[in-house]
Structure formats: structure tokens, C-alpha cells
Amino acid sequence: MLSAGLPQGTVPKLERPGPLRERVYEALLELITTRALRPGQHLVESELAGHLGVSRQPVREALQRLNTEGWVDLRPAQGAFVHEPTEEEADQLLTVRTLLEAEAARLAAANAGSAGIAALEELCAKGESAVADADVDLVVATNAAFHAKVMELAGNVVLAELAGQVDRRVRWYYTPVARQRGIQSWIEHRQLIAAIAARDEARATEVMRAHTEHTRKTYHERETA
Amino acid sequence: MLSAGLPQGTVPKLERPGPLRERVYEALLELITTRALRPGQHLVESELAGHLGVSRQPVREALQRLNTEGWVDLRPAQGAFVHEPTEEEADQLLTVRTLLEAEAARLAAANAGSAGIAALEELCAKGESAVADADVDLVVATNAAFHAKVMELAGNVVLAELAGQVDRRVRWYYTPVARQRGIQSWIEHRQLIAAIAARDEARATEVMRAHTEHTRKTYHERETA
DNA sequence: GCTCGGTAAACTGTAGACAAAAGCCAATTC
DNA sequence: GAATTGGCTTTTGTCTACAGTTTACCGAGC
Missing domain, CATH: 1.20.120.530 (GntR ligand-binding domain-like)
Structure with missing residues (x-):
């Protein structure tokens, strides 16, 4: 037990970076909702990866999630496109x-x-x-x-x-x-x-x-x- | 224009296997809904990958999707667990x-x-x-x-x-x-x-x-x- | 001048490898 | 005897590399 001598809450939780895919996901969602990425635009994985300073893998996972949530359309063998609302x-x-x-x-x-x-x-x-x-x-x-x-x-x-x-x-x-x-x-x-x-x-x-x-x-x- | 002479629908679309992640996703969802994978169970990526005969990557992407849809809980740095409904x-x-x-x-x-x-x-x-x-x-x-x-x-x-x-x-x-x-x-x-x-x-x-x-x-x- | 075929580039889909973090077990010390 | 600490194993997180496919461009032929 280390319950003694540690005033709870003073420890700042030493903010952990958290999974990269989370941050990539939030970054992309921000870019989409702010229209920095326009509807219909082709999202190239390697471009995004380079721009965000990470590898393609976290980008892919973020795109997967964005796809299931309806923000981007994932056309097979062609890549991700920002969803165009009708x-x-x-x-x-x-x-x-x-x-x-x-x-x-x-x-x-x-x-x-x-x-x-x-x-x-x-x-x-x-x-x-x-x-x-x-x-x-x-x-x-x-x-x-x-x-x-x-x-x-x-x-x-x-x-x-x-x-x-x-x-x-x-x-x-x-x-x-x-x-x-x-x-x-x-x-x-x-x-x-x-x-x-x-x-x-x-x-x-x-x-x-x-x-x-x-x-x-x-x-x-x-x-x- | 090739609009002439092609009765639409007769072309069988020459079925393509489709992305692996899709099939892995469906396979896992089937396993979960049929309770072959029990709630709370720890899903090890390499195990699933080996069992399905694919690499870890498609498995990861399928797990991502299952996570956003509420079928599995993805605890950071710990892996995927089948969701336990309350x-x-x-x-x-x-x-x-x-x-x-x-x-x-x-x-x-x-x-x-x-x-x-x-x-x-x-x-x-x-x-x-x-x-x-x-x-x-x-x-x-x-x-x-x-x-x-x-x-x-x-x-x-x-x-x-x-x-x-x-x-x-x-x-x-x-x-x-x-x-x-x-x-x-x-x-x-x-x-x-x-x-x-x-x-x-x-x-x-x-x-x-x-x-x-x-x-x-x-x-x-x-x-x- | 237009169409068709071929070639080349770019991007995605997948696989494999490496490093970091978490959990576990045993040995050690108080 | 119990708690803690150390190291070891397992698993995830990330990166790099390769193969397959699609698209676009360019030149040749009709």
C-alpha cells in the first residue's frame, strides 16, 4: 500500500500520449469538420502520414473508424474519400x-x-x-x-x-x-x-x-x- | 459509349474476394454472435490471425471496426476483449x-x-x-x-x-x-x-x-x- | 482527328519485423 | 510469513518493405 503520504489528485496523471490512431482520428475529424478537407477529396494515406509525422498504419486505422462512422467513403483499391452528403x-x-x-x-x-x-x-x-x-x-x-x-x-x-x-x-x-x-x-x-x-x-x-x-x-x- | 448491347445486370460483376478485413470482420462477428467467442474473452491478434490464415493487419482493422460498433472493447496497450453487456x-x-x-x-x-x-x-x-x-x-x-x-x-x-x-x-x-x-x-x-x-x-x-x-x-x- | 493499345507511375492491400509496455512469476528481504 | 522488487514472457503499437491493382498518359494505327 502506498496510500500514505500521497495526496490524491496532486499527481498530474502524467499525460500519456495515448494511441496514435486516436490522435490521428481526432486530427482528421477536425480537418473534415472544419472543411480543411473538402467533401469528395481524395485522402492519400502516405500524404496524411507524412503531414502528421507518423507512419501509414495509424492513418489507416483512423480512416477505418472514420469510414464506419460515415465521415469518409472507403472505395476498395482506390482509397478514402471525404463523404459527400446529399x-x-x-x-x-x-x-x-x-x-x-x-x-x-x-x-x-x-x-x-x-x-x-x-x-x-x-x-x-x-x-x-x-x-x-x-x-x-x-x-x-x-x-x-x-x-x-x-x-x-x-x-x-x-x-x-x-x-x-x-x-x-x-x-x-x-x-x-x-x-x-x-x-x-x-x-x-x-x-x-x-x-x-x-x-x-x-x-x-x-x-x-x-x-x-x-x-x-x-x-x-x-x-x- | 458502350450503352448499346449490354443488358444491364447480366454481367456477374466477376466476384472479387473483396478486402480481407471485410471477411475477417464478418468472421469475427459471426464468432461473437454465435458465442464461440465469449463475452469478456481476451482476443489475441496473433492467435486470430493464425487461426484465420492471414496476417495481423487485417485482424487489427477488423477489431477496430468491431470496437466502434460496440462489439469489442479495445483497452489500450492491452488488447481487445469481447464486450460484456450489462x-x-x-x-x-x-x-x-x-x-x-x-x-x-x-x-x-x-x-x-x-x-x-x-x-x-x-x-x-x-x-x-x-x-x-x-x-x-x-x-x-x-x-x-x-x-x-x-x-x-x-x-x-x-x-x-x-x-x-x-x-x-x-x-x-x-x-x-x-x-x-x-x-x-x-x-x-x-x-x-x-x-x-x-x-x-x-x-x-x-x-x-x-x-x-x-x-x-x-x-x-x-x-x- | 479520333480511337485503341501499351506502358509507366501511384496508391492501396498485405505481410513481416522491431521496439515498447504490461502482466506474471519467482526470488529476496524485512 | 508477507510484501516487494527484479527479470522474463507475452502482447500490443508502430514502422518498413513488397506485391497487386487501378488510373493516367502517351504514342501508334485506322
Whole structure:
């Protein structure tokens, strides 16, 4: 036992590099979501490897994972290409997203404690002030945090994982336009909190469904713009 | 242009072996779902490679994919372990499955044509006769085919992919007990077809929800048995 | 001028080899 | 007698090398 004399937490965990493939995966995902790598672009393994200062192997493993998660298409004997989203696929993703988020809201209404509700209100306040300050980045970040918190309160890990995937891809598809729903979005968040606090599962579901559908509508407006 | 004189589909695509990693992936998934590889078991790369007659590389890539899909846990610097499902996780998966299947039913009701409905009825008849013959394997297979057909009629590729993943894992968790819901399940299938044919989205959703919830109940009964 | 065939380059798919980390067992010491 | 430390074995993580395939380019022939 070395339990004596070692104040827990002071040891900085001596950050381990972690598997290379993880870091390569995150780096590539960052490059894709930020559009440094454009949809349809051919990803050459050796290029990426050289650029990242590693061998081809970690790059391959990262590409494999990106493939199964739908970020890149892996054509046999030809290589990896950044996935090109179609309108149809984007719409289907939004449908699924609506579904998952609505269910999360229902479960949150069923399971959330007062501490969780307080956390939601705090995020909501933060988001509202960010809107007031016209701090776009903070608004987007807080919005993501709010939805993530709802998902957490739902207490369903499987659901959370799926929703996380879908959410990130939805954002990727639609961020070419810097969308902004402004204050209305946070009014709906308030309604959602009220429904959750009231343990009203049906209303929470409906509010969240309407909320994400509004987001969809906002997205689609840019089509005609 | 070679558009002349080539009846499409007659060219058998001269089947290529396809990437090794694919075949390794399928082989491993088969071994896991059939419980030849037990939950918690340590999967040694070189062992698998030798057993399958390939190098370690394709095995690694297959394990990567299995990891992202939740079949194995990849502990850093320690290797791959077959995922051990907990009761909680299984229940959460069932919740998500219910959600996805219900939505598929709704979309099927909205989109299905008469040809699709006819296909469903055909599968239903096949399933009922299989029940009558007490052909368990055929019942299970036809049941899967029926649900897959509903998913296909829904016309949402994203939804189908997620549901496919979830479905397969649900089956894996609960197949230790050879479950059998018998004829009742197919009565509910008939109700679902009726709702879809009537274009009644709400009823289709509700019937499918009740259907999968019955399945859940059947699953849980084995706990107490 | 256009098409067809051949050649060459580039990239992927796979295999094998080496180094580092983790786990295990035994020997040693308090 | 128990705990610890040392070394050994096993397994992963990474790199390098080679073979197969696809694609593109270029020249010759019709």
C-alpha cells in the first residue's frame, strides 16, 4: 500500500500520449469538420502520414473508424474519400436527430433531479446572455452543451452515443451557412425546462420535437436564400 | 459509349474476394454472435490471425471496426476483449430499438406502395406457416426479414443503418435463451400491415411500439424464469 | 482527328519485423 | 510469513518493405 503520504489528485496523471490512431482520428475529424478537407477529396494515406509525422498504419486505422462512422467513403483499391452528403441524406439525418432528441427529452422529464434542472437553467441563462452579446461561437457552444446536458439527464448511454454521432454530422452538413436562430431558440429551451421540471413526458417530447423541427426549417431556408 | 448491347445486370460483376478485413470482420462477428467467442474473452491478434490464415493487419482493422460498433472493447496497450453487456445497457438498447422501429413503421405507413405491402403480407404468411411447422430457425429468419422490409419501406437509409446495428446487438444479448413469441407476434405483424396499408401513421407507430414492447417483456420473463 | 493499345507511375492491400509496455512469476528481504 | 522488487514472457503499437491493382498518359494505327 502506498496510500500514505500521497495526496490524491496532486499527481498530474502524467499525460500519456495515448494511441496514435486516436490522435490521428481526432486530427482528421477536425480537418473534415472544419472543411480543411473538402467533401469528395481524395485522402492519400502516405500524404496524411507524412503531414502528421507518423507512419501509414495509424492513418489507416483512423480512416477505418472514420469510414464506419460515415465521415469518409472507403472505395476498395482506390482509397478514402471525404463523404459527400446529399440533400436526401441530410434530411434523413435530421429526421433521426429529431427522433433521438425528442426521446431524450422524454427520458429527461422522467428521470431528471432538481440538480439537473438547475444545471439546465444555468446553461439557458448563459445562452441567453451570449445571444444578447451576439457572441456566435459561445451561442453555438452553449447550445450544444444544453442539448448534451438533456441527453445526460436522460440517462441512456446508448441513446447518447447515437445522438452524438448524428448531431455532429448534422452540424457538419449545415454549418457552411452560419446559422443563427437567435433568441427564439432559447425561449423554446425554457419551455423544455418547464416541461422537464413538471415531469410532463409528453409535453417535453413535443417541445423538443417542435424545437428541432424549427431548426430544420431554419436550415432549409438557406436553400432558397 | 458502350450503352448499346449490354443488358444491364447480366454481367456477374466477376466476384472479387473483396478486402480481407471485410471477411475477417464478418468472421469475427459471426464468432461473437454465435458465442464461440465469449463475452469478456481476451482476443489475441496473433492467435486470430493464425487461426484465420492471414496476417495481423487485417485482424487489427477488423477489431477496430468491431470496437466502434460496440462489439469489442479495445483497452489500450492491452488488447481487445469481447464486450460484456450489462443489464442496464441491454435495457437501454431495447429502448432505442423500440424508438427506431416505431419511427420506421410510421415512415413506412407514409411511404409504402402497394408492392411493398404485398411483400410484407407474403413475409407474414411465410412466418405464420413457419410457426405452424415449429421451424424455429425459419421463424427467426422471417421475423428479421419482416422487420428489415418495414425498414426498407421507410426509405430512410440513416435510420436503417442505426436500426440494423441496434437490432443485431439486441439479438446477441438476448439469444442465450431461445426466445419464442409464437403466433401472437405474427398477429401483431398483421395489425401493422393493416395500419401501413391504411396510411395511418399514428396507428402504425403505436402498433410497432406495442409489438417491440411485448418482445421486451418476453425477454425479461426469462430473467425470472 | 479520333480511337485503341501499351506502358509507366501511384496508391492501396498485405505481410513481416522491431521496439515498447504490461502482466506474471519467482526470488529476496524485512 | 508477507510484501516487494527484479527479470522474463507475452502482447500490443508502430514502422518498413513488397506485391497487386487501378488510373493516367502517351504514342501508334485506322
